[in-house]
Amino acid sequence: MISILLVDDHAIVREGYRSLLAKQPGLQVVAEAGDSAQAYRLFKEFQPDLVITDISLPGSSGLELIARIRQRRADAKILVFSMHQNPGFAGQAMRAGALGYVTKSSPPEELLRAIHEVYAGRHALSADIAQALALEKLGSERIALETLTVREFEILRLLVDGRSNDEIAQTLNISPKTAGNCHYLIKRKLGVASDIELTRLAIKLNVLNLLELSAPG
Missing domain, CATH: 3.40.50.2300 (Response regulator)
Structure with a gap:
């Protein structure tokens, strides 16, 4: 009882x-x-x-x-x-x-x-x-996404595409150290601890479609 x-x-x-x-x-x-x-x-x-x-x-x-x-x-x-x-x-x-x-x-x-x-x-x-x-949390995550710079957004696109920091550095003509620092900053801004969480968040926020639209060509 x-x-x-x-x-x-x-x-x-x-x-x-x-x-x-x-x-x-x-x-x-x-x-x-x-x-x-x-x-x-x-x-x-x-x-x-x-x-x-x-x-x-x-x-x-x-x-x-x-x-x-x-x-x-x-x-x-x-x-x-x-x-x-x-x-x-x-x-x-x-x-x-x-x-x-x-x-x-x-x-x-x-x-x-x-x-x-x-x-x-x-x-x-x-x-x-x-x-x-859930909607409130989604809203805060979308706001966090908007804090990314154009460079960080581009690096996010490459990270979600499975590129390593070295490959990203080569693609964007930046040093591997700069790529690594940006990688860390992106995770911190979006409140995730790992690349797996980063990918999950990108899928949840439908970022992959946004990134495809921003991709060249």
Whole structure:
């Protein structure tokens, strides 16, 4: 039986989700709280297997609650259940120590799936948040790509084509040392550690097609 502490400042919302969880075999809401301070007291008292909390709470926020709980018990399993669909909120919740983030607009099955994932110690995101986070990451990687100079972009094209630093130096009439330095700078700018990661990123961002367009002739 998974014991749950449910934290939300709207009693009617708690009632709705408590009845949903009560119908599920193996789940039991052992305590409820309407604010962060009460939630922390109940966490200490009941030691639940899982905490489901909103981020927007009266007084200190759900983020503060997550951090306090994790400080008290490093292995605490916390799932955020929030109306906020902004991936920035999800990122903050994860940094604070939550394992999962599900939006209130998600179907009930997503919440139930996330409960079991988080209880098992795995990360869980509702589909809308997972998509938003992926798009945000893709956006930051595209911005990083735009920081490359024309020379670095040309070297990237040759690297993805499987050329060595010596071959690149010969092709572009630069020294092997300059080619090596640029190779290092490209990886650093794009946030990758290896040539395999560099190629994967190029494929993901559809850079190969861009590079073909920029290739001579």
